[in-house]
Amino acid sequence: MRILPLVRKIHIYAGLLTLSQLGVYGVAGLVATFQPGRERAQTPRSVRMVPFQAPPSSTDKEVARLVYDTLRPPLSRAMPDWFLRHTPDHHLLLDFYNINGIYRVTVMEEQGQLRVEDIRLGLPLFLADIHASTPGDEDAPPLVRAWAWWNELAMWSLLGFCASGTWLWLGSRPRFWWAWAALAAGSCAFAALYARFRT
Numbered sequence: 001m002r003i004l005p006l007v008r009k010i011h012i013y014a015g016l017l018t019l020s021q022l023g024v025y026g027v028a029g030l031v032a033t034f035q036p037g038r039e040r041a042q043t044p045r046s047v048r049m050v051p052f053q054a055p056p057s058s059t060d061k062e063v064a065r066l067v068y069d070t071l072r073p074p075l076s077r078a079m080p081d082w083f084l085r086h087t088p089d090h091h092l093l094l095d096f097y098n099i100n101g102i103y104r105v106t107v108m109e110e111q112g113q114l115r116v117e118d119i120r121l122g123l124p125l126f127l128a129d130i131h132a133s134t135p136g137d138e139d140a141p142p143l144v145r146a147w148a149w150w151n152e153l154a155m156w157s158l159l160g161f162c163a164s165g166t167w168l169w170l171g172s173r174p175r176f177w178w179a180w181a182a183l184a185a186g187s188c189a190f191a192a193l194y195a196r197f198r199t
Contacts, residue, residue, distance in 0.1 A: 011164035021154035031128040044117035052114045073103040
């Protein structure tokens with residue numbers, strides 16, 4: 001069949017285009033299996049002090065916004081109101097989450113300083129977080145959105161990889177019983193789990 005060489009090329013190129021994403025998804029799946037709690041690192045990679053003065057009578061929300069505007073922590077976003085908290089010493093504590101970990105900021109108003117801790121994730125947790133990025137998160141930083149669009153392209157490429165692989169298998173006049181067994185096992189497992197989830 002003339003169409004088979006074209007489908008074979010689509011299959012190969014879609015697989016190569018998706019290869020890096022599949023590696024990320026594989027690591028993310030292993031992280032979910034072997035580290036179900038997804039514990040975050042708490043030891044900072046670095047600590048620095050930054051001069052800071054908040055206007056008198058500022059609310060915690062206003063201070064948090066001013067801290068964000070002062071530091072502009074890379075790949076993070078402004079602090080949600082509901083996430084404001086305090087240390088046991090009554091200092092405002094701000095965790096600016098990002099794809100690499102946390103920028104933990106302690107507002108030390110009496111000293112006129114911010115204590116900024118850069119807490120980094122290990123590579124497995126980084127990959128587990130980055131694999132879930134989607135273009136639907138319009139508030140995400142530009143670099144994260146770029147990865148999200150790469151993720152989206154990979155999903156469509158993966159669908160093309162699966163469809164072209166099935167076409168190639170069927171077009172080669174399949175006779176191997178183990179191929180049919182694999183197809184049947186996968187289809188039955190999906191159908192059974194789908195039915196169980198939807199009941």
